[in-house]
Amino acid sequence: MYSKRIHTAWFGIHFFLITAVCLAGVFWLIAQGSTILPAVCNEYADKAQLGATWCLGKEAGASNPVRRGIATYLHAAGIQAGYSFFAPNVPSQHRLTLELLYEDGRVDYESPHVHGKTAALRLESLLDRLADERYEPVREVLVKMLAFSVWREHPDVKKVRATFGAVNPPGMNEFEQGNTETFQPMFSFDFSLRDDQKQ
Numbered sequence: 001m002y003s004k005r006i007h008t009a010w011f012g013i014h015f016f017l018i019t020a021v022c023l024a025g026v027f028w029l030i031a032q033g034s035t036i037l038p039a040v041c042n043e044y045a046d047k048a049q050l051g052a053t054w055c056l057g058k059e060a061g062a063s064n065p066v067r068r069g070i071a072t073y074l075h076a077a078g079i080q081a082g083y084s085f086f087a088p089n090v091p092s093q094h095r096l097t098l099e100l101l102y103e104d105g106r107v108d109y110e111s112p113h114v115h116g117k118t119a120a121l122r123l124e125s126l127l128d129r130l131a132d133e134r135y136e137p138v139r140e141v142l143v144k145m146l147a148f149s150v151w152r153e154h155p156d157v158k159k160v161r162a163t164f165g166a167v168n169p170p171g172m173n174e175f176e177q178g179n180t181e182t183f184q185p186m187f188s189f190d191f192s193l194r195d196d197q198k199q
Contacts, residue, residue, distance in 0.1 A: 017056070017070070018079050024052035025081070093169075094127040095183065096143065098150050099161040108154070112146040130164060131186065139164075140189055147191050163188040 030037055030045035037045075053059060056074070057067035074080040100108040114120045129135050130142065147160045165185040169175075 014077070014079075017074060017077075020052050020055040021074065021079055021081070024049055024056065027052060093124075093167040094131050094186075095165060095167050096127055096130075096146060097163045097165075097183075098147055099163065100150070100154055100157045101159040101161065102156060103158050110150050110154075112150060113153075127164075131166065139187065143189050144191055147189075158192070160191045161188060162191065 027045045027049035029035055031042050031049055033039060033042055050059070057064065057070040060067040071080070096112060098110045098112070100110060102108075112123060114123050126142070130139055135142075143162045143164065147162050151157055151160060163185050164187055165183050168182045168184060170179045170181060
């Protein structure tokens with residue numbers, strides 16, 4: 001009897017967390033104005049999202065044991081991403097372009113290389129995350145690591161300029177007129193890789 005109560009409680013907590021994660025994702029989409037709902041719903045959805053994230057412990061401090069415990073359980077159970085992960089609002093693509101500057105003045109353009117479809121999917125996911133403001137503190141380090149991986153294939157490169165931005169596909173009318181995608185730069189970094197190698 002005692003075991004049955006534990007299983008029932010665990011079942012209830014598990015599905016409560018799934019519901020909170022899903023509602024937080026749905027309310028976030030509504031608050032961002034990404035749905036067909038009227039704009040007046042955005043403010044209410046923002047408040048509802050705060051309620052859902054509070055249930056997940058996300059309003060507590062980063063070192064709070066309850067928040068850490070919930071986050072660990074969500075990731076271990078694979079339920080940390082709700083509806084917004086599968087939302088019909090396809091996010092814009094992002095691109096990292098590496099401008100390779102050689103000693104003799106030559107300039108080449110490269111993108112980070114990956115081997116296999118799985119690695120390509122992970123790279124796309126990483127680039128999408130870099131656009132998020134929460135990842136600003138680690139952007140430069142991650143971009144530098146990607147630039148370094150390309151530099152290893154071109155050891156005579158003097159400097160690398162990494163430019164990150166959003167790729168916007170053309171609308172249907174623009175496509176019919178022959179227009180292609182546009183690139184909107186978001187940030188860039190310059191790396192003098194030879195100086196780093198000497199250090």
